[in-house]
Amino acid sequence: MKNFVYEFEGSLYINLTNKCPNDCEFCVRKIRNGIGEDDLRLTREPSFDDIKEMLSLFPLKKYEEIVFCGYGEPLCALSVLSQVAPYIKRLGFKTRLNTNGLGGLWNKRNDIPQLISKYIDSVSISLNASYPELYQEICRSRYGEDAFYAMIEFVKGCVENGIDTTLTVVDFIGEEEIESCRLLAEKLGAKYRVRETIRE
Template sequence: MQQTVYEVGKNLYINLTNRCTNRCSFCLRENEDGYKGYDLWLDREPSVQEVIEAVGDPKKYKEIVFCGYGEPMMRLDELLEISRVLKSKGARVRINTNGQANLIHGRNVVPELAGLIDAVSISLNAPDAERYVKVCDPKFGERSFDAILEFTAECKKYIPDVTLTVVNVLSPEDIERCKAIADKLGVGFRVREYER
């Protein structure tokens, strides 16, 4: 049975798609079949109704997080529709994203998230465009890096809790440079554990 939602700690995660615009060298999907015992490869993308039913009562969880084996913002319309329903039931909703949604959709989509998304966690994972291309192999090439910074700045206008993240495979110097970017943008910063 395909894993549309999965629990980790006090949060429930929604696995909306396996499509992604990056092929990050450290990404679990490049190296592992699953995560914490869950098989996150989808036979097909779940419908809005299937996701809502799978979540059940969202108030049972600290947060509902869009994060699976893919970039959740690839399915923006579905993400918005699901968020609307979950928010009406009292959920706190977060998106974990690579920050390329505006490139994916060819427009600034961030205003559409206002009032529906409480927190966004954006993977930066490199201190500059050249390094980002090496580490993340983005479909959009070097312009991805600036697009992520622009997306982050836009999120700050509409979403209460915005955090840039890096994986701890980076050098301490690169992590410091990434933190300086977060500080300059006035958003949170977190170093994530590399998980195998």
């Protein structure tokens, strides 16, 4: 299964799962099966050994960091992530996690920032909105508006545990909301990035 690990724009990505508790309006999964040439729909989720085997096929020295960001939420595969990320660190690479920040709700535990701070150097968290009603309108989480509060707690935990934390929004939310999110990111002590909406 080649789509467990894939290269995109010079970085190496690990695709652990297609599961996700959200159904975001802007999710690329609605319009494409993958990124670039790679079909990222999984027929099964990879094990630690699958990922190790796939990583051995890539010229790892050329990458500055290895990113957990698949066609789904990586923290929905926390147990495999907790094996793969320390392995990557032992190989000498930096690690980044791209997440919706809802791993606490999914895994029913509130210590995930502390846990991952041992092996994740930076985290990019989808903020998407500055208040719960809009978050739910955009992200249509199975957890309802609780998702927004859980995501904010996750952000605080990451910052407190020394993970280099960036919050992101997608540019279709409008200038006023982009600014409100920027202010919220600042208040939370996180970096901030506006992403371009991917369209068909």
